[in-house]
Amino acid sequence: MYKIWWAMIWFLPLFLFADQASAFVVSPARYLITADPNTVQTVQLSVKNDEQESKKFKIFVVGVKQSESGALVFEKDLDVAEAWVRADQPTVVLVSEAQAKINFIISVPKNASPGSHYLGLAVESMADGESGSVLGGRLFSILTLRVAGEVVESVSVDKWSGPMASWRRDWPMSVQLKNNGNIDVSLKSVVDIKYQGKILNTSEWPLGNILLINSVRYLDKTISFSPVWPGRYEVQNKISYGRSGQVVWATYYVWYFPIWSIVSVVLMFLFFIFVYIKLRHRHVQI
Amino acid sequence: MVVRKSFILFLILLGVVSPLTVHCDMVSPDNTTYLIYADAVDAGGILSTGDIYSLEDTLGEAIATSTSGGVYQVLGGYQAMTSSSIAMNISDSSIDLGDLNSGLVKTASTIVSVTTGDQSGYSLSVGSITWGDKILNSVGVDHAVTAGVEEYGFEASGVDSQLVGDWPVVANQLISVSTIPVVDSPTTLIFKASISGASVSGVYTQSVVFQASVNLEL
Numbered sequence: 011m012y013k014i015w016w017a018m019i020w021f022l023p024l025f026l027f028a029d030q031a032s033a034f035v036v037s038p039a040r041y042l043i044t045a046d047p048n049t050v051q052t053v054q055l056s057v058k059n060d061e062q063e064s065k066k067f068k069i070f071v072v073g074v075k076q077s078e079s080g081a082l083v084f085e086k087d088l089d090v091a092e093a094w095v096r097a098d099q100p101t102v103v104l105v106s107e108a109q110a111k112i113n114f115i116i117s118v119p120k121n122a123s124p125g126s127h128y129l130g131l132a133v134e135s136m137a138d139g140e141s142g143s144v145l146g147g148r149l150f151s152i153l154t155l156r157v158a159g160e161v162v163e164s165v166s167v168d169k170w171s172g173p174m175a176s177w178r179r180d181w182p183m184s185v186q187l188k189n190n191g192n193i194d195v196s197l198k199s200v201v202d203i204k205y206q207g208k209i210l211n212t213s214e215w216p217l218g219n220i221l222l223i224n225s226v227r228y229l230d231k232t233i234s235f236s237p238v239w240p241g242r243y244e245v246q247n248k249i250s251y252g253r254s255g256q257v258v259w260a261t262y263y264v265w266y267f268p269i270w271s272i273v274s275v276v277l278m279f280l281f282f283i284f285v286y287i288k289l290r291h292r293h294v295q296i
Numbered sequence: 297m298v299v300r301k302s303f304i305l306f307l308i309l310l311g312v313v314s315p316l317t318v319h320c321d322m323v324s325p326d327n328t329t330y331l332i333y334a335d336a337v338d339a340g341g342i343l344s345t346g347d348i349y350s351l352e353d354t355l356g357e358a359i360a361t362s363t364s365g366g367v368y369q370v371l372g373g374y375q376a377m378t379s380s381s382i383a384m385n386i387s388d389s390s391i392d393l394g395d396l397n398s399g400l401v402k403t404a405s406t407i408v409s410v411t412t413g414d415q416s417g418y419s420l421s422v423g424s425i426t427w428g429d430k431i432l433n434s435v436g437v438d439h440a441v442t443a444g445v446e447e448y449g450f451e452a453s454g455v456d457s458q459l460v461g462d463w464p465v466v467a468n469q470l471i472s473v474s475t476i477p478v479v480d481s482p483t484t485l486i487f488k489a490s491i492s493g494a495s496v497s498g499v500y501t502q503s504v505v506f507q508a509s510v511n512l513e514l
Contacts, residue, residue, distance in 0.1 A: 037381030039414045039510040060383065081419060082509060083468050134423075134505065146505025147384045147408075148423045152512070219416070219512040 091127035124159025125192030170260035195252035423507030434464035
């Protein structure tokens with residue numbers, strides 16, 4: 011029976027339709043708009059069909075968020091501003107080598123709060139008449155829409171940690187930041203290692219691209235340097251962010267015990283035990 | 297008595313206080329606020345994409361005024377865009393993995409190429425997928441499509457590829473990243489499928505949309 015099962019051949023044709031009609035170009039690649047509440051602005055996107063045949067393109071708007079590593083994620087219903095932006099045409103048909111300009115009308119509502127919004131202006135190549143299949147290549151132009159008013163730059167260090175104690179010279183550290191403000195911020199980090207109040211080592215720690223609002227950035231990095239003496243070392247991470255250049259810092263203490271210090275302590279301990287036993291033996295004899 | 301005192305002295309020298317006491321301080325200063333002003337733009341407010349515009353520095357003096365007491369005023373009300381573009385080309389209109397059987401893993405490949413002059417580079421990912429009537433199981437956490445097990449996934453290779461092994465074909469799965477401008481940077485995608493003896497027979501179809509964008513600036 012086992013052999014019969016192995017002899018059975020399941021015919022399962024699998025057809026995967028990938029995009030060949032996505033040979034197209036979108037420009038510009040990014041926009042930055044600042045607008046008052048209760049105003050209307052328009053931005054324009056250019057789409058060019060580089061295919062040898064006529065293609066139909068779908069035009070739409072999605073929200074943008076960041077993953078913990080800083081990568082962009084495009085999804086519907088991520089940002090309220092998706093409802094403020096619409097394309098003047100939902101689709102466009104381009105013959106080979108043709109180019110079209112698509113207008114995106116931005117209507118900022120009267121009660122819009124100040125701050126940043128991130129949107130993807132999408133152009134997607136569509137299949138013609140393929141049942142059950144979508145021939146899809148999709149390109150985004152990233153739109154940063156800032157509503158005028160008072161904005162707050164605020165970044166918190168939610169985590170700054172490493173080894174509690176170590177005999178190694180490589181200390182794996184982790185940092186987690188969060189943008190609690192209502193505008194995106196750039197990030198810079200400098201890590202100082204101090205011992206008894208003196209800075210022994212300073213290094214820059216790249217934190218990646220700008221941090222969008224409500225986004226969390228999580229990074230691991232191993233700090234390597236050459237401590238000499240055992241004891242408590244202070245590892246301080248100073249993070250400056252945004253246009254205001256605000257600084258937030260976090261300190262973590264690492265107890266460093268080089269091998270020679272551990273061996274010395276053990277030998278000292280054994281010596282004292284030996285002395286104790288000797289003295290006790292002499293006391294008993296007396 | 298002398299011995300006991302010596303022993304106690306030894307313990308003090310050794311340090312009875314735990315050496316593993318650690319302390320972490322975090323300090324966040326007061327938040328800083330600033331104002332974004334939006335002035336009226338020129339009539340129509342449309343920037344033509346036919347001309348070349350340089351990227352405007354949002355941190356430059358054209359926008360920010362001097363600071364005082366932690367309050368910042370930013371002159372806004374403008375539109376800025378890059379002169380760069382982004383392009384994508386996929387080498388195949390369809391991929392056919394043929395007849396699957398439980399004895400081996402079937403594969404088929406395509407190449408996705410991206411071009412952009414943006415200084416931040418690009419990111420390529422799976423945008424969306426649509427299955428037909430039947431669905432194959434995604435590859436497991438071992439990241440290897442295995443013969444005799446119903447699994448489906450893809451492998452990516454290329455200078456910008458971020459993936460090692462076989463990965464599920466799911467929306468927003470990151471494939472390739474470059475942090476510099478590129479011209480026709482190719483990523484080869486090898487789709488793989490295998491079945492088990494319990495797999496349901498029939499025709500399986502899936503549509504895949506690949507998506508690309510420039511990255512956020514530093």
